[in-house]
Amino acid sequence: MKNNYSDVQVSPKGNQTTKITIFYFSGTGNSLWAARALARELGNTELISMVDWDINQRNIDSQLIGLVFPVHIWGVPKRVLEFLDQLQAMSPDYIFAVANNAGQVSNTLVQLHKVMKSKGLVLSSGWSIVMPSNYIPWGGPGSSEKQNELFAAARIKISDIVQEINRRVKKPVEKGPLWQRIVFTWLYKLSFPHVPEMDRKFWVDDRCNQCGLCVQLCPKKNITMLGEKLVWENHCEQCLACIQWCPQEALQYGKKTPAYSRYHHPEIKVKDLMK
Ligand SMILES: Cc1cc2nc3c(=O)[nH]c(=O)nc-3n(C[C@H](O)[C@H](O)[C@H](O)COP(=O)(O)O)c2cc1C
Ligand code: SF4
Ligand code: SF4
Incomplete structure (x- = not known):
């Protein structure tokens, strides 16, 4: 059986009174791990896989919604883009995104912001978290020391993100340098249909x-x-x-x-x- 909408966990540790839902997509667990860490620190958070989520089978009334996913080919994966149509049926006050990547977030969160805007949705904030690479055609994930350094930095970043979410910070999304956004956005557009x-x-x-x-x-x-x-x-x-x-x-x-x-x-x- 694969991921579905019943993959739900409610985190008891944080002190949120607002009900939060985090929708995640993950191939090798980095994004699920980040989503779990966010949920633990935020509290009162439900984690739901984007895979097979069907709005017709369950209504979400959370005022705070998060999207946690990997960067794919310097942009937003198709699964996440398609999920935005489901998000339109919910009416949260605050939507945040966390794009997990291997060091090149490029234009991903800007793209997400624009696509959401075109659908009448507002992305209030968006953060990049650097994790080991799972893109095996280009090599392995790096040494275990390097991976542990990335996990340690990710934990710190997640705590910072949680503080900002708790304050409902609205700010421009994080993005890569200009050259990266120009060159790699072009490559994303070329690759995406294939x-x-x-x-x-x-x-x-x-x-x-x-x-x-x-x-x-x-x-x-x-x-x-x-x-x-x-x-x-x-x-x-x-x-x-x-x-x-x-x-x-x-x-x-x-x-x-x-x-x-x-x-x-x-x-x-x-x-x-x-x-
Ligand atoms: C098809 C594919 C494309 C990727 N493209 C990028 C990229 O453009 N920039 C980047 O920094 N990482 C890229 N990565 C690495 C992942 O974003 C990164 O390892 C992420 O943490 C994986 O998350 P997951 O384990 O939740 O799937 C790519 C991975 C895959 C599978
Ligand atoms: S890489 Fe393609 S074939 Fe393999 S699990 Fe992901 S979607 Fe399926
Ligand atoms: S490729 Fe690997 S996971 Fe798939 S059936 Fe063969 S052994 Fe199992």
Whole structure:
């Protein structure tokens, strides 16, 4: 079973009286970890996966809503853009976003702000959190020392974000340097229409034992097992959950991934993404 709207956790630790809902999207757990940390510090917070959320099945009346997700190809993932239509049916006073990335948030939060505005929604604040990279086609996540440094910095940043949310701070969203926003926004626009077919580069080596985890985990139901063969159906969202969580490390992407370490956030288990 994959993520759905019943993946709900209410955090007891913070001192919020306002009811908060955080919607998250996460391939390898960084965004789920950040969402959980925010929820713990804010208190009175419900965590809901964007995957399979269906407004028709449950009404959300929270006055404060957060969106927590990864940066994909220097912009907002399609899943999050599509989720905004669901957000239109809610009427919160304050919406914040946290874009998890590997150091290049670029124009992501500005893009989100603009798209939301075009839908009559207001993004009150938006923060970038730098985490280890899960983009395995370009390499591994870095040494465990480097990862721990990033997690420590992320914890501090999350505490700062919580203070600002508690004060309902409204301010311009965080963004990368101008050169990054110009060059990479152009690349995002070029790449975005082709993301669904980027799964053509997946292949499986002989360590695959047909356990089916990748099939179950895919948020887009994009992987089918035909006999002993795995088939990608060209509806990919490039979350990279399938390749990163394969227990046999049998799943590959392009030529270089056999040499690269797999990554998922160390405090997130695969079952956390499959509730
Ligand atoms: C398809 C894809 C594209 C990515 N593009 C970027 C990017 O443009 N900038 C960046 O800093 N990180 C990028 N990343 C890295 C992720 O944003 C980062 O590792 C994030 O923390 C992953 O969060 P998750 O574990 O919740 O999926 C990309 C990752 C993927 C899978
Ligand atoms: S998760 Fe890995 S081992 Fe399991 S079916 Fe998929 S590729 Fe094969
Ligand atoms: S095929 Fe893999 S990368 Fe594509 S959406 Fe499914 S799990 Fe994510």
